[in-house]
Structure formats: C-alpha cells, structure tokens
Amino acid sequence: MGKGGTYSIYQLIQYMPIPISIHIRSMFFSPNQAMICFALFQAVRFAVDEINKNAEILPNITLGFRAYDSCALLQYDLEGALQIFTGLDRHIPNYRCSSGVPLSSIIGSTISTHSVILASILGIYKFPQISHHSSSAILSDHIRFPSFFRTVPSDTYQSKGLAHLLVHFRWTWVGLVAADNDYGQLGIQLLRQEIVKAGACVAFNENILTSYPDRNAPHIVKIIKTSTAKVVVLYGASLDLVPIVKEMVKQNVTGKVLVANAGWATAVILSLDMFSAVLTGTIGLAIQSGTIPGLKQFLNTINPSMSLGRAWTKIFWELAFNCRFVSDKNETGSLVTNVKECTGLENLESLQNVYNDVSSLRQTYTVYTAVLVVANALKDMNTCKKGEGPFSKRLCADIKDFQSWQLLYYIKNVRFRLNSGKEVYFDRNGDPPAVYDIVNRQLSPNGGMRFVKVGSYDMAAPPGNIFTINTSSILWNSGETQVPNSVCSQSCPPGSWKAARRGEPACCYDCVPCPQGEISNQTDSFTCIKCPWDMWPNPEKSSCLPKPIEYLSYEEPLGTTLACTSTISSLVPVVILKIFVQFEATPIVKANNYSLSCLLLLSLSFCFLCSLMFIGFPKPENCLVRQAAFGMVFSLCISCILAKTIMVVFAFMATKPGTNLKKWTRPWVSYMIISICLLLQFILCITWLSLEPPFLEQNIETQPRLIILQCNEGSPTAFWCMLTYLGLLATISFIVAFLARRLPDSFNEAKYITFSMLAFLSVWVSYIPASLSSQGKYTVAMEVFAILASSWAIVFCMFIPKCFIILFRPSMNSREYVMKKGQNMK
Known part of the structure; x- marks a missing residue:
C-alpha cells in the first residue's frame, strides 16, 4: 500500500464490478503506514456504499470508483490519472475513449508536488480534481489550476496559524527547517513572513535536501543542537522528517520544542517508541478531526475472500495479524518462514491498531468528505429543473452524459453539511474553510x-x-506544564527599554535602564517616556510618582533645632539688656555708651528672630521681605557697633588740649552715623524690591527628584550687594576698632569690637563658598546658621565679658577701682 493513492470517481447507470489496477509497493512503507492507506481505500468504499444506499442523494443512479496505488511516486500518480482520463489500460495523451459511462472527477493526489502536475494537465480539460491532502499554497491559484479543489485548508492559513501559535507562547527566537520542495519552501516562506510580521525572529533556516539519502540530517541536527533557539519548526512531509528525527535521537538532542505542520503533526510513522524522547511535547497544527458513524463496523467486515481489492486485502491481513497466506509467494514478500499461517477467519474486532481506530479521523475524514463533494455536486446536477439551468439558454446538464466542465460548475458551488454539522463549501480559489x-x-x-x-x-x-x-x-518535552521559553534576549522589564544590538536580528537586544527622569511601564518597551515636571520615577522606573516637596520645615530635626536655637538666642540680648538697665548707674555701663548698647542689644535680638523668617513653608510675602529685613536689622546692628567704635575714638581725641572734637562726642553724632548707614541699606533694599523683587519658585533643576520650594532672590546682584554693604560696615568697624584697641581707657571696648567684627567677617566669608556649594533647604540652613553664628559672635565678644564683671566681679565695677586703674594707666 502506497502513500497518497489516487482515486477516480465516476458515475455508473447500473452497478457492475470494476477491476482495480494494482501497483503495489507496500514494502516502501512501514506496516502502520500501509494500514492507513488501506483504511483510506476502505473509506472510499464506505462512502460510495453509503451514497448508493441513500435514495435521496442519487436516486436510480449508482456511483462507482477505480483506485490506483501511486506508491508516493509521481510517475504512478500521473500514469493512473492519464489511464482514467484516456479510458484505456494504457494512457494516450490528448485521447479519450469512454465506454458511455461519464467520468466525473479524480480524487488525489496526497502529495502537493504531484497535485500541481496533475492539476496542470486536468485543468486544460476543465476536469475536476479534488485532493484530500495536498495543501500547498500554490494550488490556490485558480487561474493556473481552474479545476483543482481540496478538502484540506491551504498552507497560507496553516502558516498564519503556526505563527499565531508561536506568538501565543511568546516564542520570538525560533529555528526553521523545511523540505526543499514546493510544499516545504512555499510553506516556510509564508510562515517566515508571518513570524517577522508578528515581531519574532528566525534563528536559522535550514533545508531538508530530499535528493540526499540522509536528507542532510547530520548538518541540520547539529545546527538545531547548537542554536540558542529552544523552539524549532519542522515543515515537511512525514517521510522527509524521519531521517531528521532519527538523527536527533542519535545525537541525543534534548531541551528543544518541535512545532509541527499538518504534514506530520499526527503522522503514525513518527509515533514509534524510538522517537518518543525527541517528539514528546511536540505541538502543532493538524487537519481537523472528525467521526464517520458506522465506519468502524464497516472496516471490521473486511476479509480476504472479498473480490474487490483482494490483493490489497491479503497484504493488509498479513501485516495486521503477522501471518502469511500459503502460496508460492506471500503477498508482503517477506522472507520470514517461521510466521503462522493466515486462515482468513481472524477477527478484526480483536485488533486495536491504526486501521480500525476511528476515534480521531483526519486524512480518512478528508477523503470521505471528497467523495461526498462529488456526490452532492452530482445531486445538484440531477435536480436541475428544465429551463432553470445554469448553462447557455438556461439548459441543464444530462447526468447520463455530461461534460467535465458542467460538473466543474456544480463542484464550485456545492454546499452541504456533514453529519457533524460542519458545512462544506469552496471559496473562489477552491479552498474549504480553514479549520485546524x-x-x-x-x-x-x-x-x-x-x-x-x-x-x-x-x-x-x-x-x-x-x-x-x-x-x-x-x-x-520535560513533562512539565510550564511553557518553555525561547527568546534571543530575555524580556526587558518595566523600567528599561530594548536597545538593538548592531548587526543582529531585532529580537536580540540589550535591556538598558531608562534615563534619569524617564519610565517605561510596559514589558519590552522600545522607548522610555518622560515623567511630568512635577513627578519622578519610582525606584523601579516603572511609574511616575509625585515629587517630594522640600523646604526647611519646622517639623524636621534640622528646622526644629535652628528654630529653637533662634528663639532661645533672641532672649539672651533681652536678658543682657535687663542687666544693663538694672546696673545703669555702674561705671562699666556708663563707660560703654548706655543708649547705644541698649539699641545694639535690641537689634541683636531682632537679628536672632529674623532667622525664623527663613524656616517653614516659604510663603510669597516671606520671600518678599525676609532678605530685606535681614539686611536692615543687621545694618542697624553693625551701624551701632560702628557708631560705638567711632565714638570711642572721638572721646579719646576730645581729651587732648586745644581740640575742637568735643562736640562730636555728643549722642546725636552716633545717631546720625546709624541713620546714614541705615539709609543707604534702605535705599538699596527699596530699589531691589521695586525692580526685581524676590519671589516664591518651585525649583526642579537643582535636584530633579525633588520640588524645592525656595525664595528666588530676584536679583542675585542686589542680594550680594546687600551682603557686601554689611561686610563693608563690619570691615570699617574692625579697622577703626583695631586701631583704637590700645587707647588709654578703663573700659575700652575697642578690643572687644575688634574680636566681634573679626568673628562676624569670618562667618560671612565662610558662608559664601558654603552657600554656593549647598543645595535646596541646606542653602537656607547655611544662611540661618550664618545669621545665628555672626549674631552670637557679637553677643559673646562684646557683652559676655561685661556681664561677667557686672555679675561676678562687682569690685571691678566700682568708682574706686576705676579711679585707681586710671591713675595706674597714667
């Protein structure tokens, strides 16, 4: 029994036994394959018998058939078709000798390449051809093959289905192996197009060389074994794939998932135990299965005494029961002599093999469907009413003497339902609905x-x-239910993007983390997207989160510490002022310009308090006045120190004989100095606030991860001019005090002013680089620290020594001590 027998269906007016021309080469195939081919033959018998018994299909008409075994060889397929078409036992091209019984159609061939040749010839005569297994997409060209039909889907749909299967399991890195004939090459080309369209990539593409005895299997299997692709699509007929699978077993190829096309997905020849280690776990598309009621009982009625197909039946019997008939030569040609003798009475029902397994019919179901297509087309022809025909002058065809092109019309338009409910019809290309x-x-x-x-x-x-x-x-293959993974590169998780590798397929890439401030919220993203200005990526860079808002808050430890320090520090000058008021009449208080000292202490208290304007949520009104307030308060403070220093110098110079400077020692002079110094700072601040006032801003440039709420100074030049002016006042006070530090006076505070101004200048000079190098809230904290430190420097250097004498050395704060010290100094 050969693969792909060609069957000729024709209509008989009266039933008569038709001799079957037999070309047996069953030893070319395995016993299972031979039994499957025999089952196909019996399915045709069953279908014809079922049609002949159904009076509703072709009443008073008997359908017959003639079968040829092609042995999977093109020459036998072609010879059988030409013999049927010629009408003689020998084929004569372009010659037809019919015996009066119209020939309806040819069913076959199984092999697509053979069907192409047959369709090219039969199409010339518009002679219907229905294949039950040829699926090549070439045959869908109804211009080249106008009389070709099939009961299996075109490989165009199969390629789409296989691509859909690969995409479903997210296999983006696959190997392709196909036979080097029309069936394999066109099918794999369509599959490759669908794979690339779906975004997957081909790791390798190898051809099965059908002209080679080993089909080039060693080379192909070596590529499969060494490739990083875990999934391999094998596209071809089962016979061409046997050497490949054998070689895979030989080389112990494991860990690969094979994807099958319909040509071998359910092939029995590849179901041997020796292939199980390689083929277990294989997944693929197969021709849709179906059931044929009554077929199993019909198959079990076969026996060697039947006249129809007797030679084939005997071969089948010997293979099925492992026996031989006593004759000069057993039918299978086996040389084994120690097998039992066939009696012909063996019970087929006792066997469980591929012959009588009708649980999931595929090829048998398609050949059964093909016979029903012809029968229903003849039925439509037979039921044509006169004057309503589809042909010229609305004529009907004569079912007893019709032309092939007339039946071709009815086959094109045939439409019926099988017992399973499946509807059978053909599209404009002669293809049935694609179902796998x-x-x-x-x-x-x-x-x-x-x-x-x-x-x-x-x-x-x-x-x-x-x-x-x-x-x-x-x-x-591993026995697990978890889907294997086959990718060139692992999926890029959210937070990264796919960067293609130079010179490699698109499926081979590197996962690169998203740049700063960007995210990707999908797997395998090709680009990253920027977060809105007020948001920032989470640590995984998979989503945007609102940016934290930063400012020097009262609630955080740094802000709390500075606020408490400022508040407590502001009380120190008040306490000192109270001491000065209490000891107003003592020499040490009188000698240090009591009124200026009180004014200085009040200004120092405000200096400490003004630092509170830099802490907390930066409101617009705070931004507007805080630097100006700081500048004015510190100007008052330094102006008082400068006035005290100048007054010390004037007081010493006024004691010299013949001088006119005594009038410059009066209080109004010190107040005038303070007023002038304050006026200049006031003019600078008013100009600043009028032209480029400070304002509240949300800074996202300094630290992109944060929104820094800060006060923009408006004009940096004005800000630094204000600080420079304070530095100028402090420098003048320092120089004057330094020069006057040795003046003879019982309580000369010039040396204290010198140290206080030195500390003051040191703090603010250090503030400049610290401010420029700090960011966000720490810039504000640095200024607050500078305010507190410089204020404490003045308090500590100028007032702490005096308070120590007043409180703990009262003897030094007496008139007698002052007079005695004054005499000693002279």
Whole structure:
C-alpha cells in the first residue's frame, strides 16, 4: 500500500464490478503506514456504499470508483490519472475513449508536488480534481489550476496559524527547517513572513535536501543542537522528517520544542517508541478531526475472500495479524518462514491498531468528505429543473452524459453539511474553510504516543474565537506544564527599554535602564517616556510618582533645632539688656555708651528672630521681605557697633588740649552715623524690591527628584550687594576698632569690637563658598546658621565679658577701682 493513492470517481447507470489496477509497493512503507492507506481505500468504499444506499442523494443512479496505488511516486500518480482520463489500460495523451459511462472527477493526489502536475494537465480539460491532502499554497491559484479543489485548508492559513501559535507562547527566537520542495519552501516562506510580521525572529533556516539519502540530517541536527533557539519548526512531509528525527535521537538532542505542520503533526510513522524522547511535547497544527458513524463496523467486515481489492486485502491481513497466506509467494514478500499461517477467519474486532481506530479521523475524514463533494455536486446536477439551468439558454446538464466542465460548475458551488454539522463549501480559489486542530504529542500511560487536541484554529469562527488553546492540558518535552521559553534576549522589564544590538536580528537586544527622569511601564518597551515636571520615577522606573516637596520645615530635626536655637538666642540680648538697665548707674555701663548698647542689644535680638523668617513653608510675602529685613536689622546692628567704635575714638581725641572734637562726642553724632548707614541699606533694599523683587519658585533643576520650594532672590546682584554693604560696615568697624584697641581707657571696648567684627567677617566669608556649594533647604540652613553664628559672635565678644564683671566681679565695677586703674594707666 502506497502513500497518497489516487482515486477516480465516476458515475455508473447500473452497478457492475470494476477491476482495480494494482501497483503495489507496500514494502516502501512501514506496516502502520500501509494500514492507513488501506483504511483510506476502505473509506472510499464506505462512502460510495453509503451514497448508493441513500435514495435521496442519487436516486436510480449508482456511483462507482477505480483506485490506483501511486506508491508516493509521481510517475504512478500521473500514469493512473492519464489511464482514467484516456479510458484505456494504457494512457494516450490528448485521447479519450469512454465506454458511455461519464467520468466525473479524480480524487488525489496526497502529495502537493504531484497535485500541481496533475492539476496542470486536468485543468486544460476543465476536469475536476479534488485532493484530500495536498495543501500547498500554490494550488490556490485558480487561474493556473481552474479545476483543482481540496478538502484540506491551504498552507497560507496553516502558516498564519503556526505563527499565531508561536506568538501565543511568546516564542520570538525560533529555528526553521523545511523540505526543499514546493510544499516545504512555499510553506516556510509564508510562515517566515508571518513570524517577522508578528515581531519574532528566525534563528536559522535550514533545508531538508530530499535528493540526499540522509536528507542532510547530520548538518541540520547539529545546527538545531547548537542554536540558542529552544523552539524549532519542522515543515515537511512525514517521510522527509524521519531521517531528521532519527538523527536527533542519535545525537541525543534534548531541551528543544518541535512545532509541527499538518504534514506530520499526527503522522503514525513518527509515533514509534524510538522517537518518543525527541517528539514528546511536540505541538502543532493538524487537519481537523472528525467521526464517520458506522465506519468502524464497516472496516471490521473486511476479509480476504472479498473480490474487490483482494490483493490489497491479503497484504493488509498479513501485516495486521503477522501471518502469511500459503502460496508460492506471500503477498508482503517477506522472507520470514517461521510466521503462522493466515486462515482468513481472524477477527478484526480483536485488533486495536491504526486501521480500525476511528476515534480521531483526519486524512480518512478528508477523503470521505471528497467523495461526498462529488456526490452532492452530482445531486445538484440531477435536480436541475428544465429551463432553470445554469448553462447557455438556461439548459441543464444530462447526468447520463455530461461534460467535465458542467460538473466543474456544480463542484464550485456545492454546499452541504456533514453529519457533524460542519458545512462544506469552496471559496473562489477552491479552498474549504480553514479549520485546524492544535495537537500535542504526549506519552500515554502504556508508553505509547498519543495526540491530544489542546485547541483549534478556525478562520470561519467569530474574531474572538479564531485561535483557542488550553495551555494547562499541554505536556512539554520535560513533562512539565510550564511553557518553555525561547527568546534571543530575555524580556526587558518595566523600567528599561530594548536597545538593538548592531548587526543582529531585532529580537536580540540589550535591556538598558531608562534615563534619569524617564519610565517605561510596559514589558519590552522600545522607548522610555518622560515623567511630568512635577513627578519622578519610582525606584523601579516603572511609574511616575509625585515629587517630594522640600523646604526647611519646622517639623524636621534640622528646622526644629535652628528654630529653637533662634528663639532661645533672641532672649539672651533681652536678658543682657535687663542687666544693663538694672546696673545703669555702674561705671562699666556708663563707660560703654548706655543708649547705644541698649539699641545694639535690641537689634541683636531682632537679628536672632529674623532667622525664623527663613524656616517653614516659604510663603510669597516671606520671600518678599525676609532678605530685606535681614539686611536692615543687621545694618542697624553693625551701624551701632560702628557708631560705638567711632565714638570711642572721638572721646579719646576730645581729651587732648586745644581740640575742637568735643562736640562730636555728643549722642546725636552716633545717631546720625546709624541713620546714614541705615539709609543707604534702605535705599538699596527699596530699589531691589521695586525692580526685581524676590519671589516664591518651585525649583526642579537643582535636584530633579525633588520640588524645592525656595525664595528666588530676584536679583542675585542686589542680594550680594546687600551682603557686601554689611561686610563693608563690619570691615570699617574692625579697622577703626583695631586701631583704637590700645587707647588709654578703663573700659575700652575697642578690643572687644575688634574680636566681634573679626568673628562676624569670618562667618560671612565662610558662608559664601558654603552657600554656593549647598543645595535646596541646606542653602537656607547655611544662611540661618550664618545669621545665628555672626549674631552670637557679637553677643559673646562684646557683652559676655561685661556681664561677667557686672555679675561676678562687682569690685571691678566700682568708682574706686576705676579711679585707681586710671591713675595706674597714667
């Protein structure tokens, strides 16, 4: 029994036994394959018998057939078709000798390459040809092959289905292996296009060289074994793939998932135990399965005594029961002599093999459907009413003497339903609706191979149901249910983007973290997106979160510490002022210009308090006045010190004989100095606030992760001019005090002013680089610290020594001590 027998269906007016021309080369195939081919032959018998018994299909008409075994060889396929077409036992091109019985159509061939040749010849005569297994997309060209039809879908749909399967499991890195004939090359080309369109990549593409005895298997398997692709699509007929699978077993190829096309997904020849280690877990598309009621009982009625196909039946019998008939030569040609003798009475029902397994018919179902197509087309022809025909002058064809092109019309338009409810019809290309089963090869409990349907690919279904699959019912090569992974590069998680590698396929890439301030919230993102200005990526860079708002808050430790320090510090000058008021009449208080000291102490208290304007939420009104207030208060403070210093110098110079400077020692002079100094700072601040006033801003440039609420000084020049002016006043006070530090006076405070101004200047000179190098709230904290430190420097250097004498050395604060010290100084 050969693969892909060509069957000729023709219509008989009266039933008569037709001799069958037999070309047997069953030793070319395995016993299982031979039994499957014999089952196909019996399915044709069953279909014809079923049609002849049904008076509603072709009443008073009997359908007959003639079968030829092609042995999977093109020359036998072509010879059988030409013999049927010629009408003689020998074929004569372009010659037809019919015996009065119209020839309806040819069913075959199984192999796409053979069908192309047959269709090219039969199409010339518009003679119908229906294939039950040829799926090559080439045959969908109805201009080249106008009389070709088939009951299996075109490989165009199969390629889309396989690509859909790969995409469903997210296999983006796959290897392709295909036969080097029209069937394999066109199918794999369509598959490659669909794979690339879906975003996957091809790791390698190898051809099965059908002209080589080993099919180039060692080279192909070496590529499969060494490739990083875990998924390999094998596209070809089962016979061409046998050497490849054998070589995979030989080289112990493991860890690979094979994807099968319909040509071998359920092939029995690849179900041997020796292939189980490699093929277990294989998944692919198979021709849709179906059931034929009554077929199993019909198959079990076969016996060697039947006249129809007797030679084939005997071969089948010997293979099925492992026996031989006693004759000069047994039918299978086996040289084994120690097998039992066939009696012909063996019970087929006792066998459980591929012949009588009708649980999931595929190729048998398609050949059965092909016979029904011819019968229903003849039925439509037979029911044509006179004057309503589809041909010229609305004539009907005569079913007893019709032309092939007339039946071709009815086959094109045939439409009927099978017992399963499936509707059979052809599109304009002669293709049926594309429906596939998704099957998974699994080991059965008894150790054999079974094909488990795990889903379907139905192009006729609604859009949401075209591709359906139950992943949980799939068993992979490792015996696990978890889907294997086959990628060139692992998926890039959210927070990164795919950077293509130079010179490599698009599926090979590096995962690069998103740049600062950008996110990707999807897996395998090609780009990153920027967060809005007021948001920042989370640590994983997968989403944008509101930016934290930063300012020097009262609630944080730094702000609390500075606020408490400022408040407590502001009380110190008040306490000192109270001491001065209490001891106003003592020499040490009188000698240090009591009124200026009080004014200085009040200004120092305000200096401490003005630092509070820099702490807390920066309101717009705070931003507007805080630097100006700081500048004015410190100007008052330094002006008082400068006035005290100048007054010390004037007081000493006024004691010299013949001088006119005594009038400059009066209080109004010190107040005039303070007023002038304050006026200049006031003019600067008013100009600043009028032209470029400070304002509240949200700074996102200094620290992109934060929104820094800060007061923009408006004019940096004005700010630094204000500080420079304070520094100028302090420098003048320092110089004058330094020069007057040795003047003879019982309580000369010039040396205290010298130290206080030195400390004051040191603090603010240090503040400049510290301020420029700090950011955000720490810039504000640095200014607050400078305010507190410089204020404390003045308090400590100028007033603490005096308070110590007043409180703890009262003897030094007496008139007698002052007079005595004055005499000693003279």
